[in-house]
Amino acid sequence: xxxxxxxxxxxxxxxxxxxxxxxxxxxxxxxxxxxxxxxxxxxxxxxxxxxxxxxxxxxxxxxxxxxxxxxxxxxxxxxxxxxxxxxxxxxxxxxxxxxxxxxxxxxxxxxxxxxxxxxxxxxxxxxxxxxxxxxxxxxxxxxxxxxxxxxxxxxxxxxxxxxxxxxxxxxxxxxxxxxxxxxxxxxxxxxxxxxxxxxxxxxxxxxxxxxxxxxxxxxxxxxxxxxxxxxxxxxxxxxxxxxxxxxxxxxxxxxxxxxxxxxxxxxxxxxxxxxxxxxxxxxxxxxxxxxxxxxxxxxxxxxxxxxxxxxxxxxxxxxxxxxxxxxxxxxxxxxxxxxxxxxxxxxxxxxxxxxxxxxxxxxxxxxxxxxxxxxxxxxxxxxxxxxxxxxxxxxxxxxxxxxxxxxxxxxxxxxxxxxxxxxxxxxxxxxxxxxxxxxxxxxxxxxxxxxxxxxxxxxxxxxxxxxx
Numbered sequence: 001x002x003x004x005x006x007x008x009x010x011x012x013x014x015x016x017x018x019x020x021x022x023x024x025x026x027x028x029x030x031x032x033x034x035x036x037x038x039x040x041x042x043x044x045x046x047x048x049x050x051x052x053x054x055x056x057x058x059x060x061x062x063x064x065x066x067x068x069x070x071x072x073x074x075x076x077x078x079x080x081x082x083x084x085x086x087x088x089x090x091x092x093x094x095x096x097x098x099x100x101x102x103x104x105x106x107x108x109x110x111x112x113x114x115x116x117x118x119x120x121x122x123x124x125x126x127x128x129x130x131x132x133x134x135x136x137x138x139x140x141x142x143x144x145x146x147x148x149x150x151x152x153x154x155x156x157x158x159x160x161x162x163x164x165x166x167x168x169x170x171x172x173x174x175x176x177x178x179x180x181x182x183x184x185x186x187x188x189x190x191x192x193x194x195x196x197x198x199x200x201x202x203x204x205x206x207x208x209x210x211x212x213x214x215x216x217x218x219x220x221x222x223x224x225x226x227x228x229x230x231x232x233x234x235x236x237x238x239x240x241x242x243x244x245x246x247x248x249x250x251x252x253x254x255x256x257x258x259x260x261x262x263x264x265x266x267x268x269x270x271x272x273x274x275x276x277x278x279x280x281x282x283x284x285x286x287x288x289x290x291x292x293x294x295x296x297x298x299x300x301x302x303x304x305x306x307x308x309x310x311x312x313x314x315x316x317x318x319x320x321x322x323x324x325x326x327x328x329x330x331x332x333x334x335x336x337x338x339x340x341x342x343x344x345x346x347x348x349x350x351x352x353x354x355x356x357x358x359x360x361x362x363x364x365x366x367x368x369x370x371x372x373x374x375x376x377x378x379x380x381x382x383x384x385x386x387x388x389x390x391x392x393x394x395x396x397x398x399x400x401x402x403x404x405x406x407x408x409x410x411x412x413x414x415x416x417x418x419x420x421x422x423x424x425x426x427x428x429x430x431x432x433x434x435x436x437x438x439x440x441x442x443x444x445x446x447x448x449x450x451x452x453x454x455x456x457x458x459x460x461x462x463x464x465x466x467x468x
Contacts, residue, residue, distance in 0.1 A: 006192040014200060020161065024203050027157045031149050031208035038104040038145035039215060045115050049096040052116055056094045063090045067422035082420025084410035085336070088120040095119040095402070095431050097395045100386040101219035102226055105212060106147035106378075108387025117399045119431065121340060121407035146208060147381040150234045151374060152270055155241045158201040159262045162245050164255035165197060166190045187462050190249060198242045205234065230384045233440065237377050240447055243454035250461035273372045277365075285361040303342040304335055311338035322415070337411040344404045351400055355393050362390070366442065373447040380440035394434040405429035 014020055066081055081087060097115040166186075209231050216222050248261055308331060315338050316323045369376035382388045406429045413420055 002188070003192050006189060007196055010193060010196040020200070023157065023160070024200065027153065028204040028207045030153060031146070031204045032211060034144050034146050034149040034153075035104070035208055035212055035215065038107055041107050041111050041145075042099065042101070042104045042219075045099060045110065049099075049115055052094055053096060056092060059090065059092045063087070064422055064425060080420075082414070082424075083333070084407070084414055087410060087420065088406075091120060093119040093406075095399055097392070098221070098386075098433065100226075101216045101222045102230055102385035103387045104216060104219075105145060105230060106381035106385040106387060107145045108382035108385060110387045113392045117396065119399055119402055119406070121344065121403040146212065147378065149208070150205065150237060151378060154201070154205060154238065155266060155270075157204065158198060158238065158241055158245065159259075159266065161197040161201050162194055162249075163258045163262050165193050166249050167253065167255040167258055191246070194242070194246060194249065198238070202235075202238060205238065209234075226384050229440070230381060233377060233380050233384070233444065236444070236447070236451075240373070240451050240454075243451050243458065246458045247454050247461075250458055269372075269374050274375055277368050277372050277375065281361055281364060281368075285357055285364065303339040308335065311335045314338045314341060319412075333411070333414060337407075337415065340407050340411070344400075344407060348400055348404070351393075351396060355397070358389060358393060369443060369446040370449070371446075373450050376443040376446050379443045383438045383440045383443065386436075388436075388438070390436050390438065394436045398431050398434045401434075402429055402431045 063081070070081065081090065094116055095118075097117075099110060099115060103110050213227065216227065217224075244265060245262065248258055253261065311334060315334065318341070365375065365379070369379070379388070409427065409429055410420075413424060
């Protein structure tokens with residue numbers, strides 16, 4: 001069988017070429033380093049989360065222990081441990097984002113945004129964090145990880161192995177001999193050789209894949225299905241490059257021209273188009289103005305110092321049952337509750353405005369993937385690893401939600417009950433994770449179209465050569 005014969009020939013050539021073997025080992029080492037780099041980011045974040053949550057748990061136990069010996073006598077005061085601001089300050093509640101083990105492979109936004117956010121309402125959420133919404137998800141930014149290795153580095157190995165697979169034989173005057181001796185067309189022989197070189201270039205990918213399974217399968221929350229989806233996309237991406245190389249080979253250019261064209265396509269698809277796209281999107285969909293966040297930081301004063309009648313109007317609009325029954329024995333805390341409602345409302349408005357802007361940007365980027373297919377692959381990786389900007393904003397939305405529910409719970413308790421007790425901790429609102437349902441299929445459609453077009457060109461050119 002001709003395929004076996006060609007493969008045997010290519011294996012002999014490979015074993016004789018120390019340069020090719022060394023290159024495979026070097027790229028495998030780079031892939032392993034990228035995997036370990038992603039693992040180090042994951043481990044650092046998990047360690048930070050564990051330490052912070054342990055500290056928060058100790059604070060909660062300490063505060064609860066105070067209520068074991070607390071004797072509630074007389075009227076409440078601003079300094080009572082059960083007063084909303086005092087209790088929140090002592091609890092120092094914090095919430096951690098659930099980080100998927102697959103974030104080791106594609107870190108995405110996880111190395112840009114904090115996995116920990118304050119969950120107590122009296123800590124201004126946007127203070128010193130307004131840059132969180134400044135940068136859209138860019139294609140080539142962040143730490144070196146496995147997705148970067150597959151997207152940017154691995155194609156270089158494939159290009160270096162295959163750019164002269166046909167032209168070298170012609171330049172070395174071997175083609176006439178092949179035409180005389182071969183029982184199969186030169187086009188078929190080239191296809192078989194190209195397939196073998198592609199398989200050799202996949203060796204670093206296979207090494208990283210097997211090692212990543214060993215590393216990730218031991219982590220909590222590991223999903224074998226998602227893992228297979230992630231690596232299937234990586235394999236499809238290498239097939240995309242295989243078809244591009246096959247198209248260039250069909251035009252039978254010289255080795256130099258092939259190298260220039262393929263290097264130019266690498267720069268175009270991985271640097272030029274994504275870079276220009278990101279520049280355009282940054283201009284077209286600018287982030288929320290920083291002055292909006294500055295205005296928000298001033299709301300603590302503006303919201304508290306309004307006339308008391310406006311505070312009553314604000315609270316009673318949401319709690320009409322309090323209008324005739326509540327005892328406004330502490331106007332300071334009543335005003336504080338009104339101010340908190342205003343601040344939380346403003347916080348939600350800013351966050352929703354940012355999310356709306358991100359949704360417009362996301363849709364524009366999806367449309368742009370038709371000319372930026374590599375961006376679609378990158379988004380597919382981060383979607384499966386749950387490390388997109390949408391995942392981060394869903395986490396932030398869950399935090400904003402629990403902050404509001406907690407503020408209402410504590411103030412309702414303070415304004416309607418004589419004292420806060422240990423049993424009231426049981427009703428303390430918990431975080432409800434916001435689930436993001438995303439499918440990577442829509443991001444891969446442009447890549448599939450480009451691959452199909454490349455395959456059609458290969459088949460047409462092959463038919464043209466057969467007819468000559």
